[in-house]
Amino acid sequence: MVKGWHEKALADFNEAIRIDPTFAQAYCDRADLEDDPRESDKALRDYERTIELAPDFQRAYFDRAVHFVRQREYEKAIPDLTHSIQLLPNDLDAYAARGKAYAKLGDHERAVADAKAAIKLKPTTEIYLQRANDLHLLATAYNILGRPQLAARDFHEAVRLAPDDTGTLDAVAWFLATCPEERVRNGAEAVSFAKKACEISRWIDSNYVDTLAAGYAEAGDFEQATKYEQQSLKDPSLGSERRKEREERLHLYQLRKPYRERLDASQ
Numbered sequence: 001m002v003k004g005w006h007e008k009a010l011a012d013f014n015e016a017i018r019i020d021p022t023f024a025q026a027y028c029d030r031a032d033l034e035d036d037p038r039e040s041d042k043a044l045r046d047y048e049r050t051i052e053l054a055p056d057f058q059r060a061y062f063d064r065a066v067h068f069v070r071q072r073e074y075e076k077a078i079p080d081l082t083h084s085i086q087l088l089p090n091d092l093d094a095y096a097a098r099g100k101a102y103a104k105l106g107d108h109e110r111a112v113a114d115a116k117a118a119i120k121l122k123p124t125t126e127i128y129l130q131r132a133n134d135l136h137l138l139a140t141a142y143n144i145l146g147r148p149q150l151a152a153r154d155f156h157e158a159v160r161l162a163p164d165d166t167g168t169l170d171a172v173a174w175f176l177a178t179c180p181e182e183r184v185r186n187g188a189e190a191v192s193f194a195k196k197a198c199e200i201s202r203w204i205d206s207n208y209v210d211t212l213a214a215g216y217a218e219a220g221d222f223e224q225a226t227k228y229e230q231q232s233l234k235d236p237s238l239g240s241e242r243r244k245e246r247e248e249r250l251h252l253y254q255l256r257k258p259y260r261e262r263l264d265a266s267q
Helices: 003-019 024-034 040-053 058-070 074-087 092-104 108-120 128-144 148-161 166-178 187-200 206-218 222-232 240-254
Strands: none
Touching: 003 024, 024 040, 024 058, 040 058, 058 074, 058 092, 074 092, 092 108, 092 128, 108 128, 128 148, 128 166, 148 166, 166 187, 166 206, 187 206, 206 222, 206 240, 222 240
């Protein structure tokens, strides 16, 4: 994201809220801009204010759920995703995201049910960035269902559509680095995509640095994997669960072992 654009957009939303403090969408839009490691508390307050002002504003529930997923607070994400689905029943993104949350919590019956629902709801938008987001969440659904080749197909199409979107780059890199299926992993690609996400975001988001470390581990460069995992652990905003996960990955890299993430029911 270009720094100047970000600051201008944030100033515009601040002005919109100053003019009309009940403008719910402006709070949600500002929260989306603030949802990075430095501003996550501000983002959460703005999502809460959006929902207070507009209880039926579906995007606020979905975006707040994404915030919780980034923080590894899957139990908090699921109710928001459920409410999002109630408000917009044909949203594949919400089903796929809820499926991932269930998978991370070990509830594979519900994860598979949501993944199956998601793949029935094909992307319909022609807006390239939204379509890319749909595809990367659809790829997550295929991953949950144990169909990594279809997941790889949709992840690559997502990054083709949005080659400079950091969230898409990070999701694809993570999959290529950590998928248990050897035939779809690609350490070199994972490093390339993750490094690009880090550079575009000016190395601010430690999630992308964590992904870069996983990419180097898959590529067999455990010195670089260790270096970047240690760098990711310097993020003062890390919650206890995310810190624990990264410390465990660091230990693996120090043992010269890559990290694998299973989302399907065979884990």
